[in-house]
Amino acid sequence: MSNSLVLVINSGSSSLKFALIDTVSGEATLSGLGECFGLPEAVVSWKIDGEKHEHMLEAEGNHHQQAVDRIVALLEELGMKQDIVAIGHRVVHGGEKFTKTVKIDETVLEEIDNLSDLAPLHNPAHVIGMRAAMKAFPSLSQYAVFDTAFHQTMPAKAYTGAISQKLYKEYGIRRYGFHGTSHYYVSREAAKMINKPVEDSNFISVHLGNGASVCAIKNGKSVDTSMGFTPLAGLMMGTRCGDLDPSIIEFLLKKGWSQQEVFDELNKKSGLLGVSGLTSDCRGIIEAMENGHEGATLAFEIFCYRVAKYIGSYMVALDELDAIIFTAGIGENSQPIRSKILENLKIFGYREDEEGNAAARFGNAGVITKPNTPMAMVIPTNEEWVIAKESMELLHA
The missing domain is CATH 3.30.420.40 (ATPase, nucleotide binding domain)
Known part of the structure; x- marks a missing residue:
């Protein structure tokens, strides 16, 4: 197996997407979805060779942790776990604090959580998913990649609202932008296309x-x-x-x-x-x-x-x-x-x-x-x- 495999996790408030990415080819060798967290029908599903598989989660308990634990078990069953070299997490909001990808530690987790006012549906869920992954993969380095980071190059005239500076300074109210990872990727591919x-x-x-x-x-x-x-x-x-x-x-x-x-x-x-x-x-x-x-x-x-x-x-x-x-x-x-x-x-x-x-x-x-x-x-x-x-x-x- 490749030693270029990274497990990518996108943890939402009631869901968790995952993909095992070969960073040489860009191919997803495995991908799946945990959904309906917090409900009796909480489930993790994945595809192997075009065939869909499902695993129902227990009604009680932390469904994010259960989902990650099931992913770990799946990777072990497929003989892939030992080939994973890192975990990458998508984070919706990095505010002005995070302008690039960072290695996750306790301080980073706290700072992402502190930005929850800016993304109340997303950032708390990201932290839950990260903690679950850190528990499941204690020996692997884990990284946070921010949707907002690519837009941190915007000039002040583009990100500043026509409101009092007090609202920006006290509450961080400004344009942040999202989908940065997608805009970054396609712009690089487009440059290749036009040479x-x-x-x-x-x-x-x-x-x-x-x-x-x-x-x-x-x-x-x-x-x-x-x-x-x-x-x-x-x-x-x-x-x-x-x-x-x-x-x-x-x-x-x-x-x-x-x-x-x-x-x-x-x-x-x-x-x-x-x-x-x-x-x-x-x-x-x-x-x-x-x-x-x-x-x-x-x-x-x-x-x-x-x-x-x-x-x-x-x-x-x-x-x-x-x-x-x-x-x-x-x-x-x-x-x-x-x-x-x-x-x-x-x-x-x-x-x-x-x-x-x-x-x-x-x-x-x-x-x-x-x-x-x-x-x-x-x-x-x-x-x-x-x-x-x-x-x-x-x-x-």
Whole structure:
């Protein structure tokens, strides 16, 4: 077996994704998911040779720890455990404290936990997952890779809100941005595709999934991004509203809504789901639109319009633009959405190559605009590989 295997763990509040990554090839030799933590149906599932396997967790107890323990047992059964050299953990929020990948120790755990005010759904869960992994793999070095780190190169004019400095200094209220690992990865791959050094390359990276964000990348560095203080800002998403007038929150509170009801409405009941009244899934939206559903059609139109508006506005952050990059679940696979976004950008000269757009799906990268017109491309993201590679680099540093 390879001695380049890193176990990547992404621990959520009620779930835990894992993947065993070969840092030489970038391939996931094993991957799986623990879900429904805190519920009677808590389960860990994984695939081997295309066949799905499941293991029900005990109803009582720490499901994060149980899931990690089951992963350890699985790795032992498959004879892989002894080949793992490090553990890499995805962390959503590093605030201003963490600008790069760090080795995890008790101080780092406390600092990640202290940032929980900025990511209450994510950071506490990350700490639980890290502690479970440290207990299960006491002899291995473990590393934290932060979604926010790539965006720490943004200039003050991009990350500072038009609010009093007191709010920034006392509470850390500013633009942080997310999906940094994805934007970092695809920008490096795009530079290879256009045969330019990444430090001389300029892109607008468009990460479209259930969560969605746009990032302006100048000379390989993030200079602006659409998500803000939290992942609620920016684009319309699967269930999140994206940008809206903050006075709407005050309006709803005055109407008798509770703070929790407002939070749930904007985070869990808005976006594609809220506008369509049907689903947060892009495929369901497009299918319903093709069958004439008005709500789905409107959701599609708003989504594509807002993405195009953000792309257009982010040209202001760049001196030149090599390409627009589409990535993540929707960005990599939805031909109709990419087509509509390019149509909305026709004032800038973008012209869809329909054959190229049809070919660049389901794991295939490619250019989706016509020759001699501004370039847009599709690049499948691989955040797990970035987490594994950065963990390996620190291990050998």
